[in-house]
Amino acid sequence: MSVKQLSVFLENKEGKLKKAVNAMSQAGVNIRALSIADSSKYGILRLIVSDNELAIKALKEENFTVKETEVIVVGVKDEPNGLNTMLEILEKEHINVEYLYAFVSSKTDEAIVVVKIGNYEDGLKALENANANLLSKEDLAEL
Template sequence: MKIQQISVFIENKEGRLKKAIDVLSKAGINIRALSIADTSKFGILRLIVSDNKKAKEALESNKFVVKENDVLVVEIPDHPDGLNTILGYLDDDKINVEYIYAFVSNKTDEAIVVMKLENIEEGMKALKEHNAKILTLEDIKNL
């Protein structure tokens, strides 16, 4: 299933990242996964959190620009060819990957990858056909 990721616009200025994380922490939000894409002027903070609605509200009331979008969270078999195999499924079906970032959980031995795909529906189909494990909201909560 698709998971909602939230993205936050962060100006490349002292203390801004800290401020965003601080807002989330004060709102009692648990961050499951995070990545930052950055340029010299700004960064995009991407987050998978415990409560999107609450996180978005807290950030917006602190004047952050926030956006929600769909990503897939996929479990990667823990062997050297794991990620390559998964990407291969997508590549075979000519599905472009916009970006990925990985995180680990202490409850499972597998690595977990967040993927933004150009065509998420097609991507989901391709991964399901090969029995790749796409995590549900419930799975993520239990990580």
């Protein structure tokens, strides 16, 4: 259930985020989920998009640095203990979460969590063994 996330490195300057989003928009790329982490000098825009190849091409044409990363996408119950249940599965197996972000969709009663972990294979196995609702890129396209 591999999903490839894009990480776009942005200078922490006015207009850079808009330029990146506009490049993808003009290429016909739909942004499904995003997160931004920043520091004083730069930001990292993390994205799940409808078409990685088109997005990468459009972003590189605008001189952005782009990296693809494997992430795990999990549907969790959209209730107070939903995320905690998923984290307990990973903690039980001593699997570290590097970062995560989440979103909700009107087409499901679950919250969708995008999670990056240190050891992708171990995390995937732990979640599979616990019968977690792992989502593919195709699943995300339907949300």
